[in-house]
Amino acid sequence: MDTPLRPSSILAEKLAQGNLPASACYQCKKCSGGCPLTFAMDLLPHQVILLSLLGQEDKVLSANTIWVCSACETCTTRCPNGIDIAGVMDWLKEENLKRGRTVPQPEVATFHRYFLESIKAGGGRASEATLVRRFTLFKMRRKFDFQELKENMKLGWRLFKRGRLRLLGSHAPKKQAEIKELLRLIKS
Numbered sequence: 001m002d003t004p005l006r007p008s009s010i011l012a013e014k015l016a017q018g019n020l021p022a023s024a025c026y027q028c029k030k031c032s033g034g035c036p037l038t039f040a041m042d043l044l045p046h047q048v049i050l051l052s053l054l055g056q057e058d059k060v061l062s063a064n065t066i067w068v069c070s071a072c073e074t075c076t077t078r079c080p081n082g083i084d085i086a087g088v089m090d091w092l093k094e095e096n097l098k099r100g101r102t103v104p105q106p107e108v109a110t111f112h113r114y115f116l117e118s119i120k121a122g123g124g125r126a127s128e129a130t131l132v133r134r135f136t137l138f139k140m141r142r143k144f145d146f147q148e149l150k151e152n153m154k155l156g157w158r159l160f161k162r163g164r165l166r167l168l169g170s171h172a173p174k175k176q177a178e179i180k181e182l183l184r185l186i187k188s
């Protein structure tokens with residue numbers, strides 16, 4: 001027999017404090033209806049919101065959904081109640097890492113970390129070349145797959161030819177003060 005669910009408002013309160021209030025959700029499922037990645041998720045976006053509101057931290061923090069989510073924000077745009085579902089997914093990812101929990105998809109978590117580190121090092125702009133190099137090395141250390149490396153090199157070359165992959169750093173973006181504050185908030 002399943003353990004009875006014990007609702008708690010703690011997670012919902014934490015989300016509200018993080019400027020991610022979700023209590024207006026009435027489970028219309030428009031978020032899940034528009035999400036392009038539900039085929040790979042173990043919990044649908046509206047279920048993540050519902051379980052978060054019920055305080056089921058363990059269930060949402062263990063879900064592979066939060067790592068599958070690509071932050072495309074379709075769900076956030078579609079929500080009739082202005083709930084930032086994509087923001088909730090990001091918050092849950094960060095919370096998962098802060099607590100040192102096991103990550104179901106270590107590759108996604110590592111890419112997330114490298115991306116943030118690259119943004120921090122670049123004063124707000126990620127270095128694509130550094131990101132690709134670090135992530136490729138990480139993947140090769142886990143499992144060397146020559147075929148995958150060859151495919152990635154071909155893809156990298158195509159992106160480079162189209163100007164989508166810069167080898168040299170580009171100018172730091174404007175509004176450095178705001179970016180520093182954002183990075184500080186991510187760190188805290």
Ligand code: SF4
Pocket residue numbers: 024025026027028029030031032045046049078079080081082083085
């Ligand atoms: S679209 Fe908004 S209100 Fe509807 S289920 Fe998703 S989060 Fe809840």
Ligand code: SF4
Pocket residue numbers: 031034035036037045068069070071072073074075076085086089
């Ligand atoms: S932000 Fe994430 S949950 Fe929302 S629609 Fe995009 S992939 Fe789906």
